[in-house]
Amino acid sequence: MKKQVDLRSLTIKELEELVVELSEKRFRGKQIFEWIYKGIEDIEEMTNISKKFRNKLKEVSYLKNMDILKVLKSKNDGNRKYLFLLKDGNVIESVLMRYKYGNSVCVSTQVGCKMGCSFCASTIDGMVRNLTAGEIIGQILSISKDIGEKISNVVLMGSGEPLDNYDEVLKFLEIINHPSGLNISMRNITLSTCGIVPKILDLAERKLQLTLAISLHAPNDEIRNKIMPINKVYNMDKLLKACKKYIKITNRRITFEYSLIKGVNDKIEHAFELSRRLKGMLCHVNLIPLNEIKEKNYTTSNQDRVIEFQKILKEKGINATIRREIGSDIDAACGQLRKNYIDKIK
Numbered sequence: 001m002k003k004q005v006d007l008r009s010l011t012i013k014e015l016e017e018l019v020v021e022l023s024e025k026r027f028r029g030k031q032i033f034e035w036i037y038k039g040i041e042d043i044e045e046m047t048n049i050s051k052k053f054r055n056k057l058k059e060v061s062y063l064k065n066m067d068i069l070k071v072l073k074s075k076n077d078g079n080r081k082y083l084f085l086l087k088d089g090n091v092i093e094s095v096l097m098r099y100k101y102g103n104s105v106c107v108s109t110q111v112g113c114k115m116g117c118s119f120c121a122s123t124i125d126g127m128v129r130n131l132t133a134g135e136i137i138g139q140i141l142s143i144s145k146d147i148g149e150k151i152s153n154v155v156l157m158g159s160g161e162p163l164d165n166y167d168e169v170l171k172f173l174e175i176i177n178h179p180s181g182l183n184i185s186m187r188n189i190t191l192s193t194c195g196i197v198p199k200i201l202d203l204a205e206r207k208l209q210l211t212l213a214i215s216l217h218a219p220n221d222e223i224r225n226k227i228m229p230i231n232k233v234y235n236m237d238k239l240l241k242a243c244k245k246y247i248k249i250t251n252r253r254i255t256f257e258y259s260l261i262k263g264v265n266d267k268i269e270h271a272f273e274l275s276r277r278l279k280g281m282l283c284h285v286n287l288i289p290l291n292e293i294k295e296k297n298y299t300t301s302n303q304d305r306v307i308e309f310q311k312i313l314k315e316k317g318i319n320a321t322i323r324r325e326i327g328s329d330i331d332a333a334c335g336q337l338r339k340n341y342i343d344k345i346k
């Protein structure tokens, strides 16, 4: 029997091709696309399509591609953390963040991650597989259905390295941006990467209006090599050169993420060194107090140091903000909820 296709993984063009293959009129493809992004989870609900064709569609495809396993609701801020069960038994997590300007979902792009950053829970058990575009979209659709509200912003900052799953991530972006679907503006999307230089350069050429965030977390190669193994492949010179090129081509400001780890990358001299490296770039530094994970004995910098670090960057002309902690009562460290769940069933 032929493998069923995940309708959430298809662009309008691919849906049109599918319906034509099933001897239906091309315009049915767009109708199906619109149904998917109205948030239905059952092909039966596509009421402007004949029963006969719905049955045919059900034979070759499916719509719902994940189930909610667990929802953790923060008592502090209305944010939620979701654990999803995929069709093949893998488990992934996503986060809903509620802001004044709308709802934002932080999606995972891989099951686990192979990049090995020393402070990150997502990578402890390695990478199992890439997620499909439909599985990345499924996280947004499932959360939107669960809360009965629209999602206006998306950040690719859950488990996984988006640029290591480049084709599916590009497809995901194309689908959620489509006006007949979720219509999420590129300007409301942030893609975060540990720094895969060739893909950053490729992305630049596509001139998408999204925000590129770079997980920098160090002012020099010595520290970055220790905490982010990708730096041994693309060192800071190569990475920052690619960032400058990205800015030149897209004219978009880059965000540098910098998690402050006590005694590792949070010294006063590091703030000065970082400001020298970033001088003159159209950029913004997001200082993030480290989310401590039980598997590592890193600790987060104290509040005074975070503020001092920011002050130095600002004095040196580097735009810097401190990210507020999100749902610290709901296991906020990325990958931690999934890891705890897997450890429990093991």
Ligand SMILES: C[S@@+](CC[C@H](N)C(=O)[O-])C[C@H]1O[C@@H](n2cnc3c(N)ncnc32)[C@H](O)[C@@H]1O
Pocket (backbone or CB within 6 Å): 119, 120, 121, 122, 156, 157, 158, 159, 160, 161, 162, 192, 193, 194, 213, 214, 215, 217, 257, 259, 288, 289, 290, 291, 292, 293, 333, 334
């Ligand atoms: C989980 S990653 C996913 C996206 C991509 N792989 C990356 O590294 O940018 C999203 C962000 O979370 C950060 N992060 C991971 N573990 C963290 C922790 N324990 N505390 C604070 N930030 C963390 C990463 O460095 C990155 O900036």
Ligand code: SF4
Pocket (backbone or CB within 6 Å): 113, 114, 115, 116, 117, 120, 121, 122, 123, 158, 159, 160, 161, 193, 194, 215
């Ligand atoms: S920080 Fe990003 S790249 Fe590094 S291990 Fe975690 S998910 Fe992977």
